[in-house]
Amino acid sequence: MPEFHNSFVHLLFIGLIALFPVVNPIGSAFIVNPYFSNLTKDEKKLAVKKITIYAFFICVVSLFAGHWILELFGISIPIVQIAGGTMICKMGWEFLSSDKSDDKPTDAESKQAPDSGYQKLQDQLFFPITFPITTGAGTVSVLFTLSAHSANKNWESYLINTSAIILSILIMCSMVYFFYLNTKTIINYLGSNGEKIVNRITAFLIFCVGLQIAVTGIKSLNL
Numbered sequence: 001m002p003e004f005h006n007s008f009v010h011l012l013f014i015g016l017i018a019l020f021p022v023v024n025p026i027g028s029a030f031i032v033n034p035y036f037s038n039l040t041k042d043e044k045k046l047a048v049k050k051i052t053i054y055a056f057f058i059c060v061v062s063l064f065a066g067h068w069i070l071e072l073f074g075i076s077i078p079i080v081q082i083a084g085g086t087m088i089c090k091m092g093w094e095f096l097s098s099d100k101s102d103d104k105p106t107d108a109e110s111k112q113a114p115d116s117g118y119q120k121l122q123d124q125l126f127f128p129i130t131f132p133i134t135t136g137a138g139t140v141s142v143l144f145t146l147s148a149h150s151a152n153k154n155w156e157s158y159l160i161n162t163s164a165i166i167l168s169i170l171i172m173c174s175m176v177y178f179f180y181l182n183t184k185t186i187i188n189y190l191g192s193n194g195e196k197i198v199n200r201i202t203a204f205l206i207f208c209v210g211l212q213i214a215v216t217g218i219k220s221l222n223l
Contacts, residue, residue: 007157008164015146015168022138023055023172029179030202031209032129033187034095035121043118045181047125052177054130059169062135062143063162077141081217084132088210091128095203134176137213 032051036044061069070076143165150161187198 008160011146011150011161011164012168015165016171018142018146019139019168019172022142023135023176025172025175025179027205028134028176029183030198031133031206032180033183033202034199035124035129036184038117039121040117044184047118047121048177048180050125051130051134051180052173054126055135055176056169056173058131058135059139059143059173060166062140063147063165063169066140067144067147076221077137077144078217078220080132080137080140081220082214084136085210085212085214085217087128088132088136088213089207090210091133092203092205092207092210095206096200132213137217 036047039047070080146165150158150165187194
């Protein structure tokens with residue numbers, strides 16, 4: 001039993017260390033924050049809850065079946081990185097070239113808010129907010145590695161190892177939920193001018209992150 005306990009703690013620690021930089025719940029929270037600008041507190045809570053559930057679903061599917069799904073469609077991780085990185089670049093450019101976040105809403109926009117807030121965001125909760133921003137190609141590849149690392153012919157050892165990885169996924173998803181829900185509070189301390197600066201810097205970082213992911217995918221291709 002001490003051996004199993006050590007294996008569980010060891011894999012839990014490895015899972016958290018490996019997943020944190022690729023999920024990056026703190027950095028991702030600033031990236032997705034502009035999407036929540038027109039939501040009420042309850043709507044934002046519901047949206048973040050769905051994103052967290054989607055992220056957990058993607059992680060679990062990647063852990064158990066992701067490798068076979070990609071093989072079924074003949075898709076490689078580098079291609080996923082290039083496609084996901086391109087989409088993130090596009091979003092970053094749109095945020096950079098848009099002045100909507102700097103302007104106060106007009107009366108007409110305020111009247112449309114109930115219809116254009118959460119209802120409009122619903123179609124974006126899974127793609128692109130959950131995938132590839134929150135859990136992208138990096139998360140999938142890390143989970144592939146963790147899945148191989150946890151493999152064991154002994155079923156008892158396999159279940160213990162897999163439970164440790166699933167727990168690390170749960171902890172990471174809990175961090176996503178916390179930071180996504182409270183990012184606005186952190187930004188509010190900066191004031192209106194500080195918020196504009198953070199939004200602009202974040203938009204630039206979104207573009208850079210997307211470019212980095214795409215370039216990493218291109219470098220990984222065996223051309």
